[in-house]
Amino acid sequence: MDVRISDLLFAACPGDLPNPSEPDAGRLRALVMKKIKSPGRRARRTGRTVLLAAALAALLGVSALAAVSGGLDWLRERISSGFVDEVEPVERSVTDEGIELSIIAAQRFGDQALYYVSLRDTSGLGRVQPDIMWQPISAGSSTISELVYFDETGGRAIFEVRAAGIERADGPMPLAMSSLRYDMREVGRTPAELDLSGLPELTGSETGALMREPNAEPLCEIPGSAGAYITAAAYCEGELVLRYDETPGDGYVRELRPVLVTAEGERLSTDRGSAVWSDIYRYTRRNIPVNREELTGAKLYFEGVVYSELYGEWEIQADFGGSAQILERELDIAFDGLVLEDASVTVSPMGVCLSVSRAGSGDIDLGRLPVSLTTESGELDLTTRGSFYYGGDCARACWPVETPLDVGEVSSLRLGSTELQF
Amino acid sequence: MDDRSALAALAAGDETALGWFIERYSAYAATIIDNMLLPRLTAADAEEALADVFVSLWRSAARIRPEGVRAYLAGIARNRARDALRAHRLELPLEEDLLSLPSPGPDEALTERELIERTRSAVDAMTEPDRGIFLRHYYYGQGVAEIAAALDMNANTVKTRLRRGRERLRAELTKGDA
Structure with missing residues (x-):
């Protein structure tokens, strides 16, 4: 009989809690309420910016959602991905904070x-350079x-965006962005001017009080x-203990490691410690x-990256077509000693996506589910290519393909020990 | 307000009750999640997982026993942390997590409750720092190198103490076997 020590230990739950965390309850509550009240995981409110832009545009006599200058034909001349032939023109854009977000083309596959x-x-x-980051x-x-292409001349970064787990049946589809990270620079070449050998040696409780001091002055x-x-900064029980503060909402994102x-x-070095982020404090x-x-003669560096961060409201509601090039089925899948009932499977030119209810499936690990397609060209094993999402009620996985799949050539799909014939 | 009345209020959609649970249990759930996720993932990932714990509580309030709220939150916190690791294709770096025990006879198998009680007994009987190392590794999923760094200890020493813990646990779980 095999048992997992980690499972046993967790069930025995002795209640010992090393490194106790101190989450910001107010911030957490706001995040939980946002999730509860949003129909989709990342759903946001209607784009106020778009409406304001529309009003302003009406005054100026131009369209708030102007046609994109570099359209789909322009794009097809510049990128080699075969997927660009699977989409249709949309050409909608919105601008906030001087940053234009445009959907050049899109297509829906189930x-x-x-x-x-x-x-x-x-x-x-x-501000838009190849190293920008956005979600x-x-x-x-x-x-x-x-990022699939950067247009040096026009200063445009072109991204291929893949969305999965779309539940809405039809109607305009939103694409939005709430912040943009840009101007990334590496830091850590210059040591901090801190007298390490002169640090006070404190007890654990004294150090805890020092680290929680709300009005800590910069050293x-x-x-x-x-x-x-x-x-x-202090020396405590064999450790150099440091606290560093940032100003919430100062327009920078810092990923620093002492x-x-x-x-x-x-x-x-270590990543051990804790962080407190609130509207007032960030330390x-x-x-x-x-x-x-x-510590005598030692130097303290903070290595990592610093980004500038821009907040705004960019949202485009776009109507675009759905491809007929999809196969959709519901089935029970035998895997890992379980039967995943009423799993929903979609095969499209983008690859294979699976959605299963988590009720009754426990701690299912879709990363270990063998997945392969049989096409007229042979067998295509997708097992190691998956990306996964585990929500509260369902688990989803997508296994993308490198070149567009001709769905008409797919004769069967194997998921675990279940084979689906088309 | 107590767990029972707060659960009833939560099941009725009372947001005040949700705030009460967050105030009361968020540090506990966050500690479980942070210990499992940081520094492998970001603080934002940990916060997202923590929020999902309370979303689950909100949705499941009607099905939770009042005396089992803490255990429920602990289990959900652990599952959400695992989900986050899986989403990043990460696994907890556990040493020999699978413990093979002799197959019992038809009347000899330990019940789940007995397994848990014997596990608790084995852990309680460990001395420090072995107990702390065992919990850090198998309860919170901290890696050997991470524990060694935190306790200023050699990695091989940590492995030795983990092995000792496993042997003690095995002895406790097979106690009475022929």
Whole structure:
């Protein structure tokens, strides 16, 4: 008989809690309420920006959602992905904070959608570069984007966006963005000006009180961080304990990791600690295990990246067609000693998507589900290509293909030990 | 307000009750999630998982026993943390998590309750730091290197102490077997 120690231990639940967390209850409550009240996982309110832009545009006599200058034909000349032949022109755009978000083309495949989207800085500030980061928000439960082309001349970044888990039957489909990270720079070459050998040695409770001090004054700035400060430091029970503060909503995103370099050149670091983010405070505590004597002559660096972050409201509601090139089935799948009842499967030119109820399926791990297609060209094993989403009530997985699938050539699909004939 | 009345209010759609549960249990659930996810994933991932725990509580309030709220939240927190790891194609880095026990006879199999009680007994009998190491690894999914760094200990020492814990647990679970 085999038992999992981790499962046994968890059931026995001794209640010991190392590294206790201190979440911001107010922020958490707002996030939970947003999830409860949103019909889709990432659904957002109707785009106020679009409405305001429409009103302004009416005054100026132009369309708020102007036709995109670089349309689908322009795109097809520039990217080699075969999927660009599977979409239809949409050419809708919206601008906020000087950033234009455009849907060049899109297509829906059952519960999935494929978009080609561009981002462009209309302000002349050059904020759109190939290293920008953004998270598209769609009607799907999971949405991913990938940069497929950067137009140096026009300063446009073109993304392929894939949305899965779309439940709405028809009507305009939203695509939105709430923030954009740009101007990424690496930091960590200059040490912080902190006197490490002179740090006070405190007890655990004294250190805890110091680290929770609400009005901590800066000890020194973290070099290159655009406004993050070390606000508390002490030596406690074999660890260098640090706190650094940022200003909430200051327009920067910082991913920093303290690294202590001893006089002998040894690099000591850890991600252990905690973080408190609220509308008023944003501070991080880190504990680096180190012998006290090693602090003499050591230097403290903060390595990582800093982005500028721009907040706005970009949302486009676009009508576009649904492809007939899909196969949809509901079936029971035998896998991992379970029967996944009433699983919903879609085969489209984008690949295979599966949606199952989590009720009764327990801790199902779709990452281990063998998936293969048989086409006129042979067998296509998709098992290792999946991306997964586990929501409260359902689990979804998509296994994309590298080149568009001719659905008419698919003769069978194998999921686990279940084979589906078409 | 107590768990029973708050659950009843929550089942009726009372948002105040949700706030009460968040105030009372969010640190507990967050600790489970943060210990499993950080630093493998980001604080934002952990926060998302934590929010999903309370969304589940909101949706399941009518089916939860008042005396089992804490256990329910612990189980959901663990599952949501696992979901987040899976979504990033990550696994908990556990050493020999699967424990093979001799197959019992038809009347000898331990009930689930007995398994849990014996596990608790084995863990309680461990001395520090073995107990803490065992919990960090198998309860919170912290890796060997992570534990070694946190406790300023050699990784091989951590592995040795984990092995000792597994042997103690096995001995407790097979106690009385021929």
